[in-house]
Every structure is written in structure tokens, then in C-alpha cells.
Amino acid sequence: MEDILRKIRAGILENFPDAAAVAITPETKLGEIPEWDSIAAVNLQTYLQETFPVRIPLDLLTDETAVGELATFIKKRTA
Amino acid sequence: MKSAVIRATGSHLPARAVANEDLEQFSPEAREMIFQKTGVRSRRQAAPEECTSDLALLAARTCLDKAGFPAVELDGVVVATSSPDRMQPATATRVQHNLGARRAFAFDINSVCSGSTFGIALADAFLRAGQAENLLLVGSEVYSKITNPKDFASYPFFGDGAGAVLFAAESGTDRGVLRSCMQSDGGLSEMICVPGGGTMLPFERMDSPRQAYFRMKGVDVFGFAVEKGPEIIRRLLAEAGVAPRDVAGYLCHQANINIIRKIAASLDVPEERFFVNIHEYGNTAGASVLIALDEARTTGAVGPGDLVVTVSFGGGLSWGANLIRL
Numbered sequence: 001m002e003d004i005l006r007k008i009r010a011g012i013l014e015n016f017p018d019a020a021a022v023a024i025t026p027e028t029k030l031g032e033i034p035e036w037d038s039i040a041a042v043n044l045q046t047y048l049q050e051t052f053p054v055r056i057p058l059d060l061l062t063d064e065t066a067v068g069e070l071a072t073f074i075k076k077r078t079a
Numbered sequence: 080m081k082s083a084v085i086r087a088t089g090s091h092l093p094a095r096a097v098a099n100e101d102l103e104q105f106s107p108e109a110r111e112m113i114f115q116k117t118g119v120r121s122r123r124q125a126a127p128e129e130c131t132s133d134l135a136l137l138a139a140r141t142c143l144d145k146a147g148f149p150a151v152e153l154d155g156v157v158v159a160t161s162s163p164d165r166m167q168p169a170t171a172t173r174v175q176h177n178l179g180a181r182r183a184f185a186f187d188i189n190s191v192c193s194g195s196t197f198g199i200a201l202a203d204a205f206l207r208a209g210q211a212e213n214l215l216l217v218g219s220e221v222y223s224k225i226t227n228p229k230d231f232a233s234y235p236f237f238g239d240g241a242g243a244v245l246f247a248a249e250s251g252t253d254r255g256v257l258r259s260c261m262q263s264d265g266g267l268s269e270m271i272c273v274p275g276g277g278t279m280l281p282f283e284r285m286d287s288p289r290q291a292y293f294r295m296k297g298v299d300v301f302g303f304a305v306e307k308g309p310e311i312i313r314r315l316l317a318e319a320g321v322a323p324r325d326v327a328g329y330l331c332h333q334a335n336i337n338i339i340r341k342i343a344a345s346l347d348v349p350e351e352r353f354f355v356n357i358h359e360y361g362n363t364a365g366a367s368v369l370i371a372l373d374e375a376r377t378t379g380a381v382g383p384g385d386l387v388v389t390v391s392f393g394g395g396l397s398w399g400a401n402l403i404r405l
Contacts, residue, residue, distance in 0.1 A: 037298050042105060043230060046105060057108070058106065
């Protein structure tokens with residue numbers, strides 16, 4: 001799980017450079033990431049699908065989704 | 080009193096059309112969003128060996144051929160581009176050389192997506208001042224090579240292309256560029272930029288090659304465009320004493336169909352007066368207004384004697400508009 005979280009954090013920092021100023025924890029909501037919007041969400045989707053062998057639906061990547069929930073979704077699909 | 084009259088226009092779009100469905104680096108649901116959010120169905124992309132001056136040259140040749148105007152008689156060649164061939168020299172110099180415009184001065188202007196309207200204002204000023212008797216203005220962009228193919232916030236929305244206008248100084252006519260308005264707000268420069276590769280962030284200090292790519296804060300830019308687009312058109316028309324409905328055609332920067340609709344609604348002008356080709360070409364940045372001008376004239380959407388407004392907005396931030404009688 002920690003490895004999944006680490007990779008998600010790396011993807012957020014890669015796609016949202018201003019997120020470096022924010023602590024990304026499992027409780028962080030995607031909508032709290034600086035410059036997060038529905039268009040930018042696609043960049044995170046692309047990164048996650050390249051990083052994990054999992055299809056990530058866009059409707060999972062909402063403002064209210066927490067980073068920890070995303071990690072749990074990926075863990076279940078890759079288990 | 081001299082006026083800068085449009086003698087001819089031309090455009091060139093690369094042959095390769097890339098449809099939304101072809102952008103397989105993005106998920107199918109994301110590809111559907113492209114049209115929903117912006118109206119873009121397809122865009123043209125330059126071949127790997129083609130650069131900005133190559134597209135500019137073809138648009139320029141088409142323009143000069145339509146006018147039957149020999150390149151050697153050109154006084155000036157100005158290229159509006161924010162995706163130049165190289166950091167230096169000016170892209171316009173390669174266009175000038177390849178055209179055979181041996182007498183002409185040549186330089187670039189970079190006002191990002193506003194390059195076309197700023198370029199029209201500049202051409203008008205040069206011709207009115209007697210600095211030149213004619214001037215070829217070309218807007219040319221190859222954003223497919225300065226945007227990150229994996230960045231959904233930019234890559235799907237842009238396309239490559241070039242538009243050209245030949246201006247000639249004429250006296251005793253009511254045709255030509257009647258008025259221009261331009262404005263900039265450098266305090267918002269981070270909203271649209273290529274952060275790395277210049278002197279502010281040289282290559283050796285970049286954290287990632289991604290910093291050499293174009294980036295845009297789309298939501299903020301949308302808000303800026305729907306506010307400043309109508310505002311500068313109103314200012315332009317008020318200064319000229321023309322009512323918005325007296326304008327036959329609006330040639331608006333093709334950034335997003337929803338921006339164009341909001342500008343039309345704000346001015347209470349029928350949407351049909353706004354020429355649209357974004358669905359086919361995407362956002363061609365500083366070239367879009369000149370491509371639209373050429374297509375509007377070619378298709379008969381606007382014709383001789385018509386009043387037209389050109390309007391653009393983009394990086395800088397910058398925004399501008401011109402009132403022209405064709």
C-alpha cells in the first residue's frame with residue numbers, strides 16, 4: 001500500500017508542480033491539489049494507468065476523492 | 080491619408096489530420112471530453128521535418144499568388160509566432176529568403192495568440208507612417224512540437240497552421256484597417272507560458288524536460304477570454320462609432336467554441352456572424368485569426384466592402400481587436 005501511495009504522490013507532483021508546496025497525505029482530497037480540475041484529472045488518469053496495470057475511470061477522479069481511496073482502489077484491482 | 084488595405088489573404092494547413100479518436104495516449108472518455116469542452120474534433124499537425132517557417136512560406140505564397148504580387152516587390156515580411164523555428168534568428172528571415180523577397184525587412188512578433196491582431200495593428204501603423212508601401216503579415220504556429228503529447232490540458236486543443244495577409248498602402252479609400260485596440264497584463268504571465276528554455280530558466284537549470292513545454296491554466300484563461308474578448312470589441316467599436324450588429328463578420332481567435340458563443344451572446348450579435356473553424360483545426364494560436372480571415376473571404380462569408388472585426392486573446396496576457404473594411 002505504501003508503494004502505491006508513493007507512486008500516486010509522485011504522479012501528482014509530476015503533473016501538478018505547484019503541489020510541491022502541499023503535503024499530500026492519504027486524507028488529501030484531489031480537489032485540494034493546486035490547479036486541479038476535470039481537464040487536469042486526465043493527466044493523473046494517464047499517469048496512473050501507465051504506472052499500474054489498472055483501468056482508472058475518470059469518475060473516480062473527482063474533487064472529493066481522497067488519495068487514500070484512490071490507493072485502496074488500485075490495491076484491490078492489483079491484488 | 081493612407082490606409083492599410085488588404086490586397087489578398089492565404090492560408091496553409093498541414094495535410095495530416097489528427098482526429099480526437101487518434102489521440103490514443105488518452106482514455107476514450109477523455110477523448111470524448113475534447114469536443115464537449117472545446118468544440119475541437121480534429122487538428123492538423125505538421126510533418127516531423129516541417130517547421131513554422133515552412134507553413135508560413137506556403138501560406139505566404141498562396142497569398143501573393145492570389146494578388147499576383149511578386150515577392151521581390153515586398154517591403155516587409157512580419158511573422159507572428161509563439162512557436163518559432165529557433166530561438167534566433169527570426170522565423171520571418173527564413174520566410175523572406177525562401178520567398179525571394181530580397182528587398183524586404185523581416186522580423187517576428189510574439190504576442191502568443193494575440194499575434195495576429197497585434198500584427199495587423201503594426202502593419203497598419205507601418206503603412207500609414209510611410210515606413211513601407213506594402214507588408215506581408217503571416218501568422219504561423221506549430222504547437223504540436225511545443226506541447227507535451229501527454230498533457231491533456233494543452234496537446235489535444237491545439238493545431239498547426241498558417242495564415243497570411245498582404246497589406247498595401249492606398250490613399251483616398253474607405254477600405255483598410257480603420258482602428259485597432261491592444262492591451263496587455265504582464266502580471267498574469269504565468270497563466271500561459273513555456274517556463275523553461277529561455278534566460279529565466281535555462282536548460283541546465285530545468286528540473287525536468289517537461290518545463291520546456293507550453294502550459295496553460297485553462298480554466299483561468301477561459302474566464303479571461305470571455306471577459307476581455309467582448310470588452311475590447313466594445314471599446315474598439317465605440318471608438319469607431321460602429322454598432323456591434325453593423326459588423327458583417329467577426330473573426331475571433333479559435334480557442335474554444337464556448338468562448339466564441341459567450342462573446343457573441345455578450346455583444347448580442349447572432350452567432351452566425353462569428354466565423355468558426357475550430358472543430359476542424361483546433362487552436363492555431365497566433366495563426367488562427369488570419370486563417371479564419373482567409374477562409375471567410377474564400378467561402379464568401381465576408382466580402383468586399385464588409386466591415387469585419389478581428390479579435391484575439393492569449394499569452395502575456397494580451398488581447399487585441401481590429402476593425403477592417405474589406
